[in-house]
Amino acid sequence: MNKLLRSNVSCLLKKLSEHTEIYASTEEDGVCILAKLDNYEEWTMNYVRTANSVKDVFFPQNEEIMKYKDASSDLKIEAPKPFKERIAFGVRPCDAAAMLLLDDVFLKGEFYDSYYKERREKGTIITIACEKPDQHCFCTSFDLSPGATEGSDIVLYPTEDFFLVVEVTEKGKKLIKDNAELFEDIGAKPEIVDSYKNMRTVLGDVCIPNDLNEKLKGEFDNSYWKKIARRCLGCGNCTFVCPTCHCFAVCDVARGCDGKRARTWDSCKFQDFFLMAGDHNPRPTQIERTRQRFMHKLNYFKEKYDKYQCIGCGRCVEKCPVGVHIADVITHMKEEL
Amino acid sequence: MMTMTEKMREQVKELFVNNEIKLFIGFEKGFTKFSRIPAFAENYDEAKKMIIDEFETPFLAKYLIRELEEVAAGIVEKSERVAILTRGCDYLGIRRLIVDNIILRENIVIVGIPCDGLIDVKKANKLLGEEAREITIDEENVIAKGKTENKIISKAEVVLDRCRQCIMCEPKESDIMLAEKTANVKKNKDYSKIEEIEKMSAKERYEFWSRQFERCIRCFACRDACTACNCRKCIFDITEPEMLEKTVATSEQFMFHFIRAFHVAGRCSACGECERVCPVDIPLGLLNGKLRKDIEFLFNVEEAGIPSEIEPLGEFKLDDPDEW
Numbered sequence: 001m002n003k004l005l006r007s008n009v010s011c012l013l014k015k016l017s018e019h020t021e022i023y024a025s026t027e028e029d030g031v032c033i034l035a036k037l038d039n040y041e042e043w044t045m046n047y048v049r050t051a052n053s054v055k056d057v058f059f060p061q062n063e064e065i066m067k068y069k070d071a072s073s074d075l076k077i078e079a080p081k082p083f084k085e086r087i088a089f090g091v092r093p094c095d096a097a098a099m100l101l102l103d104d105v106f107l108k109g110e111f112y113d114s115y116y117k118e119r120r121e122k123g124t125i126i127t128i129a130c131e132k133p134d135q136h137c138f139c140t141s142f143d144l145s146p147g148a149t150e151g152s153d154i155v156l157y158p159t160e161d162f163f164l165v166v167e168v169t170e171k172g173k174k175l176i177k178d179n180a181e182l183f184e185d186i187g188a189k190p191e192i193v194d195s196y197k198n199m200r201t202v203l204g205d206v207c208i209p210n211d212l213n214e215k216l217k218g219e220f221d222n223s224y225w226k227k228i229a230r231r232c233l234g235c236g237n238c239t240f241v242c243p244t245c246h247c248f249a250v251c252d253v254a255r256g257c258d259g260k261r262a263r264t265w266d267s268c269k270f271q272d273f274f275l276m277a278g279d280h281n282p283r284p285t286q287i288e289r290t291r292q293r294f295m296h297k298l299n300y301f302k303e304k305y306d307k308y309q310c311i312g313c314g315r316c317v318e319k320c321p322v323g324v325h326i327a328d329v330i331t332h333m334k335e336e337l
Numbered sequence: 338m339m340t341m342t343e344k345m346r347e348q349v350k351e352l353f354v355n356n357e358i359k360l361f362i363g364f365e366k367g368f369t370k371f372s373r374i375p376a377f378a379e380n381y382d383e384a385k386k387m388i389i390d391e392f393e394t395p396f397l398a399k400y401l402i403r404e405l406e407e408v409a410a411g412i413v414e415k416s417e418r419v420a421i422l423t424r425g426c427d428y429l430g431i432r433r434l435i436v437d438n439i440i441l442r443e444n445i446v447i448v449g450i451p452c453d454g455l456i457d458v459k460k461a462n463k464l465l466g467e468e469a470r471e472i473t474i475d476e477e478n479v480i481a482k483g484k485t486e487n488k489i490i491s492k493a494e495v496v497l498d499r500c501r502q503c504i505m506c507e508p509k510e511s512d513i514m515l516a517e518k519t520a521n522v523k524k525n526k527d528y529s530k531i532e533e534i535e536k537m538s539a540k541e542r543y544e545f546w547s548r549q550f551e552r553c554i555r556c557f558a559c560r561d562a563c564t565a566c567n568c569r570k571c572i573f574d575i576t577e578p579e580m581l582e583k584t585v586a587t588s589e590q591f592m593f594h595f596i597r598a599f600h601v602a603g604r605c606s607a608c609g610e611c612e613r614v615c616p617v618d619i620p621l622g623l624l625n626g627k628l629r630k631d632i633e634f635l636f637n638v639e640e641a642g643i644p645s646e647i648e649p650l651g652e653f654k655l656d657d658p659d660e661w
Contacts (some may be wrong), residue, residue, distance in 0.1 A: 028548065031618045051617045052554070061554060062585045134468055135369050202468070203369070231375050233399070235558035237616050253585045264583040267556070272576055321562055321614035322395050323367035323374030 002165040002176060002183040004156065011184050013040040016087055016175075017107035020124075023057045025050050025090035034088065043090060045158070048134045049313055053243035054095040057088045058119045058175075059102060061240070065115075065250070065261045069309070072257045086122045092177025094139045094313040096127045098243035104305045105246050116262075124171055127152035128163070133201045136314030138327055141206040144311060157192050164192045166256075206327045208334070213302035215337040216295060224332060229290035231322045236267030238316035238324070239293065244309050247273075268292045294329050340450070341389045341450060341587035344515045345422070350447060351380045356416045358446055360404060362397050363387040365424040371458045371472060375400065389515075391474050393455045393497060396610045397421055398430030400562045405440050412443045420446035420512075424504030429606035430564035432644035437604075439567050449511030454492070461495045464488060499609025499622070502527055504640055531626050550590035552617040559611035559621055565601040572596070594624065602628040603650035608643040 004012070006306050007016065013022055024043040025034055034056060063237035067078040103120065106113040130146035139145060149155050153172035156163035165183060167173045176183055183334070209215075239245040249266040253259055266273055269290075274283045301309035310326060317325050339347075339363075345363065363447060365376035373394040373611045375432045378384035378585050404419050423431060431447065432439045461481045462468050471482040534542060557573065560566045572580045573593065580588050598621075607629060611621040632641040636649035 015556040028552070033552065033617070184406040230377050233558065233563040235614070237558045237614070240554045241616055245367050249511065249651060253582050253584060262584045264585065272574055275576070317369065319616040321558055323372050325368035328368040
């Protein structure tokens with residue numbers, strides 16, 4: 001295992017930026033976000049979770065699929081430029097693990113998403129283990145922990161004055177080898193890693209039964225959906241900050257004869273998400289939309305990929321203006337069914 | 338002495354027993370500690386878990402739209418009315434809906450409570466230096482219990498920013514008032530942050546707002562939480578023609594936020610809910626505050642945003658100087 005001095009992080013980021021785009025946690029007007037970094041001194045560790053997740057780096061809210069010019073006479077179609085190599089730095093273990101769920105959706109199976117694939121292949125995730133999980137965290141409910149390595153290429157475990165560096169993948173190993181002068185081998189230190197892995201979150205384990213999806217199957221008309229939907233305002237907050245929500249819409253934006261086709265995030269919480277031609281909406285009220293969100297995470301996704309589509313990062317919980325809580329849903333369903 | 342919560346339960350019980358309401362909207366404890374969430378009771382039993390305390394709460398007024406949707410145009414039977422727990426700021430929201438002809442006053446029962454300002458747990462945590470495990474609130478102080486030490490903080494230090502600028506600390510009129518005591522919040526109109534932005538050069542100001550709006554993920558929580566945003570069909574939900582591109586370009590963000598700000602201009606009562614619900618902390622209060630400040634100055638009104646039959650931007654005078 002290597003160590004990386006905290007004072008060397010800016011140096012490392014600067015060096016890496018010569019060939020790659022760096023996305024790191026930075027503070028902007030008091031809000032901590034994961035954003036493209038220009039000034040390498042500006043990275044911060046002053047957060048439990050960034051407002052946006054690492055999803056933004058690999059599956060951005062907005063992406064251009066193609067551009068067209070002069071559609072009237074001589075149609076020219078332009079494909080997007082190849083993506084640059086990219087590094088996400090300061091990601092939390094839960095967010096990194098969420099990428100594996102997105103991989104299931106976009107890479108596995110008969111078809112794959114070429115944009116996502118290219119970004120993932122050219123991307124490296126450097127995770128920083130969580131020193132202080134807060135009251136919204138519940139990653140331990142999903143077999144993860146504040147020191148989990150799933151989905152990361154490198155994990156940094158903070159100690160008093162340095163980071164203990166654990167390389168997880170070949171990509172991570174190579175990165176350390178290429179920048180060997182900034183790292184120092186200090187031999188195995190499993191006790192530091194274990195102290196993070198054994199940490200429990202404040203909320204504790206919600207303990208999701210392995211067959212919750214089976215039980216939920218018959219609960220399409222459960223009155224509980226109505227109960228929580230009554231509170232829901234219908235904003236798309238929870239789905240947009242979620243690192244595992246991946247629904248998108250494709251739209252054409254035209255200006256005269258020029259235009260572009262873009263892919264943007266969409267949210268099952270919006271009333272126009274299910275709206276069909278002829279003005280029919282199969283999910284007309286917030287009750288159906290709320291049910292859809294939780295059923296997708298706890299039932300449909302599990303059926304398809306054998307995993308629950310939640311990693312307990314606590315963003316939706318922290319950001320929901322009216323306190324709709326997925327752990328509350330899980331606990332309720334567990335007890336009722 | 339009965340606590341406010343006990344008084345509320347007693348009153349709600351009476352309302353249900355006398356068959357005067359079909360629903361009571363109040364607060365209950367949320368799943369996480371210190372979170373207070375909206376609660377709906379269709380009978381007295383369901384109201385038993387409801388509480389009133391001084392932790393930050395969401396606004397309830399907006400729920401009246403949905404709960405009274407089917408009867409918006411007509412006066413309902415007494416037994417079909419909706420009762421709602423109402424602080425001063427909630428009252429302004431409810432008045433907004435009444436003035437805008439969204440709901441009828443006859444269809445609701447206002448259960449009023451005075452309010453001295455709500456507690457911002459984040460501020461308390463910051464002063465404590467860690468996440469508080471217990472927080473107790475008394476008349477003047479907030480006691481935050483940490484892992485090892487307790488901290489006694491004066492209430493004024495941890496009151497929510499929006500409560501500092503409160504313009505109505507108890508509902509102006511109500512059907513039931515749970516406490517007689519008038520809250521003694523010192524009204525403190527503070528436009529200093531807005532003045533700071535006014536002093537910026539156009540370029541600086543553009544950069545400032547670009548930075549804020551570029552963070553916007555367009556979840557529409559600000560719109561969905563706002564009582565002044567009460568259109569049956571919001572233009573941003575109309576797909577044909579598409580008024581707002583789905584792509585999140587900076588220019589589109591400006592358009593979204595400016596249209597919303599202009600739409601609620603003169604109708605925004607500074608409740609601060611838009612700022613509270615924003616997941617990326619965009620200071621929307623500054624935007625709405627600027628418009629409020631200008632209206633107060635240009636139309637010589639003391640307080641823009643108090644819902645009334647005649648509002649500065651809602652009337653026309655023949656002797657209008659037409660300065661623009």
